[in-house]
Amino acid sequence: MATRSEPVIRVRGLVTRFGVQTIHDGLDLDVRRGEVLGVVGGSGTGKSVLLKAIIGLVRPAAGTIQVLGDDTATLDDAARIRLQARWGVLFQDGALFSSMTVSENIQVPLKEHTSLDPFTIAEVARIKIAMTGLPPSAGSKYPSELSGGMRKRAGLARALALDPEILFLDEPTAGLDPIGAAAFDALIRNLQRSLGLTVFMVTHDLDSLRAICDRIAVLIDKRIVVDTLEKLRLLDHPWIREYFHGPRGRAALAGDERRAEG
Numbered sequence: 385m386a387t388r389s390e391p392v393i394r395v396r397g398l399v400t401r402f403g404v405q406t407i408h409d410g411l412d413l414d415v416r417r418g419e420v421l422g423v424v425g426g427s428g429t430g431k432s433v434l435l436k437a438i439i440g441l442v443r444p445a446a447g448t449i450q451v452l453g454d455d456t457a458t459l460d461d462a463a464r465i466r467l468q469a470r471w472g473v474l475f476q477d478g479a480l481f482s483s484m485t486v487s488e489n490i491q492v493p494l495k496e497h498t499s500l501d502p503f504t505i506a507e508v509a510r511i512k513i514a515m516t517g518l519p520p521s522a523g524s525k526y527p528s529e530l531s532g533g534m535r536k537r538a539g540l541a542r543a544l545a546l547d548p549e550i551l552f553l554d555e556p557t558a559g560l561d562p563i564g565a566a567a568f569d570a571l572i573r574n575l576q577r578s579l580g581l582t583v584f585m586v587t588h589d590l591d592s593l594r595a596i597c598d599r600i601a602v603l604i605d606k607r608i609v610v611d612t613l614e615k616l617r618l619l620d621h622p623w624i625r626e627y628f629h630g631p632r633g634r635a636a637l638a639g640d641e642r643r644a645e646g
């Protein structure tokens with residue numbers, strides 16, 4: 385059983401490979417309870433593969449992954465299903481079932497993992513819809529009838545269906561306009577605070593990193609370097625220099641610098 389001071393996710397010596405391509409090579413990472421961790425890195429460096437390895441969709445070639453005190457490689461089927469119910473995942477495209485309404489999508493994990501009666505399940509779905517800022521009318525709509533931002537909220541509502549302890553997000557603001565992205569960031573931060581969630585967020589969005597992440601994990605040379613944004617920006621590595629000090633980085637971080645100077 386995990387104690388409160390133990391990391392909720394503990395990765396040690398992770399190696400992942402596809403054929404001859406090594407994606408991670410001896411990667412270590414601790415995710416602390418209650419933090420929002422932003423995971424960044426160049427395209428193809430293995431951010432999504434790391435998320436998938438942690439949630440059991442990619443099998444490591446070596447190393448250990450503990451989630452909420454359980455070593456994910458040693459679980460039997462029943463224990464794995466119990467652990468899966470303690471996290472929620474929002475994939476980049478929302479990954480909603482197109483033939484189901486939003487409410488029905490949210491009900492899927494509740495039907496799979498609980499023995500609640502249909503009335504209660506529908507009621508929980510209604511609450512999750514409200515929690516993610518969707519209007520009540522969204523419940524009876526199909527994903528194709530929603531805007532991109534609403535689809536992300538519906539995916540988030542489904543990820544939260546079982547009151548998870550950990551929320552995994554894969555590029556949650558990709559495809560949203562800046563105002564929609566800022567609103568989604570604020571929603572995640574509010575939910576994280578009010579529900580005490582630990583958030584593991586793969587992102588390219590510097591505004592999100594600045595706005596809601598407590599620490600940033602950078603995938604460099606098949607491993608992770610993790611620190612606060614302020615400290616990471618000072619590291620002398622070509623990708624970090626380009627990312628944080630290139631034109632987009634400077635623009636996103638300019639607000640902080642103005643505040644610091646003022």
Ligand SMILES: Nc1ncnc2c1ncn2[C@@H]1O[C@H](COP(=O)(O)OP(=O)(O)OP(=O)(O)O)[C@@H](O)[C@H]1O
Pocket residue numbers: 402407425426427428429430431432433434
């Ligand atoms: N199922 C798979 N089979 C073979 N190779 C894969 C598979 N999944 C990922 N890869 C490879 O692993 C590498 C890392 O992929 P990943 O999707 O984790 O990158 P990423 O850092 O999330 O990139 P991006 O920011 O572009 O989304 C890539 O070279 C990718 O082609």
